[in-house]
Amino acid sequence: MKNTFKLLVLSLSLIFLMSSLACAAYPERPIKILIPYGAGGTTDIGVRMLASIVEKDLGQPIVVENKPGGSGTIALAAGAKAAADGYTLTAVTSSPMFITPHLRNVSYNPIEDFTAIMNYSGPYHGITVPASSDWKSFEDMVKYGKANPNKGTYGTAGTFGGAHISMLYVEKLTGSTFTHLPFKGSAAATAAILGGHVNFGIVPQYADHVEAGNVRVLAVLDGTRDPDFPNVPTLRDLGYDWEFASVVGLVAPAGTDSSIISKLEKAFIAAANTAEFKEFMKKANLPIRIMNSEEFSGVLKKNYLGYQGAIKELNLTK
Amino acid sequence: MFTDFLTGFALLLDWSVLVANIIGIVIGTIVGAIPGLGPVIAIAVLIPVTFVLPTVPAIMLLLGVYQAGIYGGSISAVLFNIPGVPAAAATVYDGFPMAQRGEGSRALKIALYSSTFGNIFSCLVLLLVAAPLASIALRFGPPELAALLLLALTVIAGVSGGSMLKGLLTGLLGLLFSTVGLDPIWGTFRFTMEIPELENGLALVPVLIGLFAISELLIQVGKPDPALLMKSSQQSQESAKELAAKNHVSLLELWKMKGVMFYSALIGIGFGILPGIGSTTPAFMSYAFAKQKSKHPEKFGTGIAEGVAAPETANNAVTGGALIPLLSLGIPGDAVTAIILGALMLQGITPGPFVFRDNGVEVYAFLIGLILSTVPTLIVGRIFLRYAVKVLTLKRSLIFSTVLIMCVVGSFSVNNSVADIAIMCVFGFIGYALRIYNFPLPPLLIGFVIGKGFEEALRQSLLVSQGSVMIFLQKPIAAVFVVLSAIILLWSMWSAYKTSKSR
Structure with a gap:
């Protein structure tokens, strides 16, 4: 009994040691980011620019793979099924996260199948x-x-x-x-x-x-005013309880090690804060809206449920 | 402005620009010639490459692909009866009969020269009057677009070749296939049969490849004699000298076609500036127009030079036309310009109302570059066609098995979807069945291409007018197109009536 316990402690500590070692070494090979839209789209160019900055920091190349189709759901379905090892990430936007799953049958659950890494943009509507x-x-x-x-x-x-x-x-x-x-x-x-x-x-x-x-x-439609046009009100400013949260961020499959998530979160947020990235986004007329993993996760959950309710109220459910 | 122009010109005087451009032209010609692959895929694949290049070479690489890709599509259209890109489908009408007569290289030369003319003409227009043309493009709302597409359908209906009735029937079939997928207005599913892959509708490329390429392969499989390759047998009979004479294209001959090329270029530019129409419709439209204006319309379809020059001028003239709303409004007109928009933004250039103010130098560099790059396109095209024609002397089994592999790869690569390969096969059998019963295929393609845009614009217009069709007569531009369509319809009915009576 005592020996069994010792063995258990030993093996457990070994597992912890190995997993932490694995995380310390992450990333050991190229990281792939799935894009739900075609090459040259706004999501695509933003991720490519961000990835080119993060590569230098993480020391591994980042491969951007376009998987367009199905209003963005094809890439998210593939991203949800990928191994939770931090080597396959998915760029997500509002429609396939908040809206399409309530209207059509998709093979992923936007909340349960993904862990949020960070959000970096989201065009004002x-x-x-x-x-x-x-x-x-x-x-x-x-x-x-x-x-x-x-x-x-x-x-x-x-x-x-x-x-x-x-x-x-x-x-x-x-x-x-x-x-x-x-x-x-x-x-x-x-x-x-x-x-x-x-x-x-x-x-x-x-x-x-x-x-x-x-x-x-x-x-x-957004929750906050567009910094380029501070005089334009939001719907909430006008007294209507509605916002369209526009997000463009990165997620990993659910179950990815938290140390990998926090490493990616730090690296991508640092990249999104560089002068190089800011300059690029300004020229492309795309806003920078940074959220960390926790904030992004909350926004994703809140809007997923919000749209579920709204779509039900509007009688649009599948 | 003039200093921007000169500085832009100076930016082009760098060997890296020329190298990038030539690489783009070579890639464009090759992917264009391969059924299924085309400039859209090639440019999407090249986006990461442009990321690491300086601005001018990066964009000249992509524009080289764009420009040469459409010409490349005519190579397989002429030689194999298989359009390499949808825009080259109208080139099949006269290009393939020419190749069957042993004049393949003549047809390709005419295609190359008229493509070049279309490019230069449309780029000059873009350089000189981009802003006013962009504001004309904005005048085209849903009713105007619907009326224009109605006119295009009416004009094109008349050129099916062979039986008018059969042409109209396949055209309707094409319209029907265009309704598969999400309803553009209500978002409900139509004819999807609960197959998720059909939810976004049938993609153009697998439909095109199935109809033209797979059906051609099926027909070739059934033929005991290498009928397609008559050329190689002819080659041995005719002396090389005779063949060279037959395939010679003189300047005088091109000069005679100046009228055809001029209004084909206008049609190309006109359709090019309107978002969402693409280059297939104007190619068919200018073919139909050339046929109707011709003194010998009966010769169209038998392999005459105008029949190749008209669609090839128009589909290349679309290039310059499509860049007009892209640059001056930031609104891409088709799939290719949408990707080029992304490439420009990656380079820190944001097309839109301020592009000439903020990036005038670079934009002038691209425009001048586009015109100048017709020279390497001509040279690459001439070298390429010399070897392309030789492909015909290869063994039939080799050619067609390679074509089949390319077709599968091409269909798959559009959306990385296996379902598209299945769609290609289904349309291959549809195309085969239609061809053995002598139904012409181009009307099906044109119905399919125009159908989506026409339905969307028509229904949007009726939403605006709350159901009243009078909207098409109240808007002046739309009314002109509707009246023209009516005149053409009545006139063709009248002439059909007259010929039937005189018989």
Whole structure:
């Protein structure tokens, strides 16, 4: 009995020693990051830039692999199934984390199958009108939508995307109604706003068009104001209990050793804080929004549940 | 502006720019010629490479691929009756009959020269009037786009070759296939049969390869004689001198086609500046237009030079056209320009209203570079076609087994999906069945390509108008296209009636 106990203690301590050794040595081989979208997209270029900085720090190459398709769910399904050894990470965004799982059958659970590492970006989504529009404020828009049900039109990047679902919820909260025009991607929706083919649109990356005087932003869907346009209110500022949390971050499969997670967290947050990365993101008109593992994990959970409720309320469930 | 122009020009005077550009052109020509692979995949693969290159060589590498890729697609279209990229599908009509007559290298030369013309012309337009054209592009909302695509469908319907009725039927089949997947407005599933891989619809590349390449292979398998390779037998009969004379393309001949090339380039640019249409539709459109304007329309489809020059000019002219909204608005028009947008952003250049202010020098460098790179494209193209034609003298079993492998790889690589290989096979049998009953395939492809955009634009317009079709007549641009479509339809019905009566 005594010997058995000794053996147990010994083997346990050996396991601990070995695992901590393994972690100390991590990473020993190249790390792969799965991107749910195609090469050259905003998620792709941000991760590539970040990875090129982190590589130097971790001393191992980082391979970026694009796995587009299925509205981002294909890459997340693959990322959830990968070995929890810290060598396969997945870049995640709002739609495949918060929304798509409630609308379609996917083979992963965004909360249970992943451990959050960090968040580094997330484009602000603006309720954007052409410069020629009569609406000067969000209230003008709501007033119009109440007086002329379904007459006003708005464009988004696609049916049941974050922007569309947010707007459905906003209509519910404000009692206004509009007609939704889905486009193929936010670029096409932005073109429709610029051309005045819709009354408004909900799109990211509006900064240059605002500065050029072609469009105005009435409100942002995010929880915080866009630092580039501090005068534009959030929906919460306007008194409506809704936000579209835009995230772009990294996750590892659930069960990954916590020391590996914290090593990655430190390295990627340090990289996101470098002048090089800030300069790059500024030029690309992409915001930097850094969250550590704990904060990001909380945001993921809160929004997953938030959308679950909203989608149920809107009767959109699968 | 002029100093930006000159400084931009100076940026190009570096050997690394030329080397990167030539590498891009070689890669572009090769991937273009391989069915299934195309500039989209090649550019996506090259993105990490551009990451470590300086800005100008990086972008010139990608633009080289973009420019040469579409020409490359015509090589397999002409020689094997298999378009290497969707945009080259219209080149099959006259390119392949020419190759069957032993004039393959002539067809490829015409394709190369007209591609070059389309490139230079559209780049000059881009250089001179990018901003005003971009604002015209913005005027195209859903009703205008729907009406334009209606016009394109009407014009293209007439060129099926052979029976008009059969052409229309396969066109409708193409429209039907375009509805598979998520409904663009309601987000519900259509014809997905609970197969998850069909949820995002049928991808263009496996459909294209199945229809054209796999069906061609199936037909070749059933043939005892190397019918496709008539050329090699002819080669032995004809003297090398005769063959060279037959394949010679004179400047005078090109000059005679100036009209065809000019308005094909205009069609290419016009469609290019509109987001989401791509280069397949304008290639078919300019072929149809050239046929209708021609004094000898009956010769189209038998292997005449205009039939190759028109689509090849147009699909290359799209390049310059598509760069207009990309650079001046930051809005990419198709899959390739979307990736180029990312590459530009990786280099710290953000296309949009301020790109000429913030990065004028680099942008002028790209534009001048695009025009200058037609010279290496011509040289690489000439060298390439000399060897490409020799492929025809290889053993049939070797050629077609290689083509089959390429088809599988190409279909798989679009989305890294095995399901796409299955889709390719299904469309291979559909294409085979249609061909043995003499149904033309191009209308199916064009119906499929136009269908998605047309449905989206049509339904968006009706949402805006709350269901009233009058919106297509109230908007002036849309009304012009609708009236033109009606005139063309009535006129072709009238001429069909007249010919049937005179018989």
